[in-house]
Amino acid sequence: MDVRTLCLGVLSLGDASGYEIKKRLEDTFSHFYDASFGSIYPALNRLQKEGLVQCETEAQSKRPDKKVYSLTVEGRLTLVAELNNMPGRDRVRSEFLVAMCFADLLPVGQISEMIDQRLNQHKRLAAELAGRESRSSAAQQFIAGYGRALYEAAAAYLETNRHLVESEALLAQVDSDGVGAAD
């Protein structure tokens, strides 16, 4: 699944320009998918060439014409076909977890700061998603709830278990600094 499919998906919820697609992706999908202008605009042009979307150009004075795209029948079929493929496994790339793996190489203060930051971030994002669960379709609610559940679980885990990495980093520090081993 690539940006092109994602564009088809967004358009299935309503016509939009490239710019608007980007914004909707940020609103709705940012937690589990990203896309930049540099990938969206070329994707739309290619989708148009392939007849999966069509485009109405709204002339605008003093700024580029706004090109509003809509799904064609073929586009909708392609989207459905694509969604029918069993989804591949999630890809996660977490610099935070990599850092935690090597916690014993870092000063304890640094580890703690990273965890604090992460904790705040997760709580903020969970709250943001919670606010979204009321005002939207069942699918949107489901997605928002899913995200919230995960952020909350991560935050809870961090609070309960942070001592595991913090104490290990402390030991390593004592080890290499010779703290408490002064003669």
Place this chain on the structure above:
Amino acid sequence: MDVRTLCLGVLSLGDASGYEIKKRLEDTFSHFYDASFGSIYPALNRLQKEGLVQCETEAQSKRPDKKVYSLTVEGRLTLVAELNNMPGRDRVRSEFLVAMCFADLLPVGQISEMIDQRLNQHKRLAAELAGRESRSSAAQQFIAGYGRALYEAAAAYLETNRHLVESEALLAQVDSDGVGAAD
């Protein structure tokens, strides 16, 4: 953070060849980071050129010589410097969640199958990680526990809330098929 840093990290836990690095990544990091041979071998060569790792070649009869890499002092410093950067936000890419967003375009059976599959997968992975929590360093335990907590939270959420997407898909199906509207 890229494959090069990850290689340094793995090497900080013990010397290894490219092949072994790949396997350790699969064991330990597969849940939140990926890397293929095609990226690891070039990375190691470049790290060697830059003096961050050094390499002892073990001659082997009838198969390519095994090149065992180890961190240099510079390499260790570079790794620590890299880890000290506050980690960027996690990147998640989930085809599953995208599919759920557009649940109303799919047959209910398909949705249910996707959720069942995901549920089994999460339960299996959680169990696998649970087994790992006993026999390893504090950092490894922390990471394994984190992964397990998230898989379990996701599974629990799916079981409790799957009706949200399943019923919506059903409604959409009734809508477009005209089921229950026969004359």
Place this chain on the structure above:
DNA sequence: ACGGACATGTAACACGTTACATGATTAA
């Protein structure tokens, strides 16, 4: 006999990001 583990490496390709180009309008 066949696939999988061991072992390294390269080249073509895919995919996406970043930065740039262009430029008006509006709010702080």
Place this chain on the structure above:
DNA sequence: TTAATCATGTAACGTGTTACATGTCCGT
């Protein structure tokens, strides 16, 4: 006046994957 929002697009770049090349040994 500075930044953000609106609006599209291209080119250079980075990073990683896939498939290929090469070959042995071991288990079934």
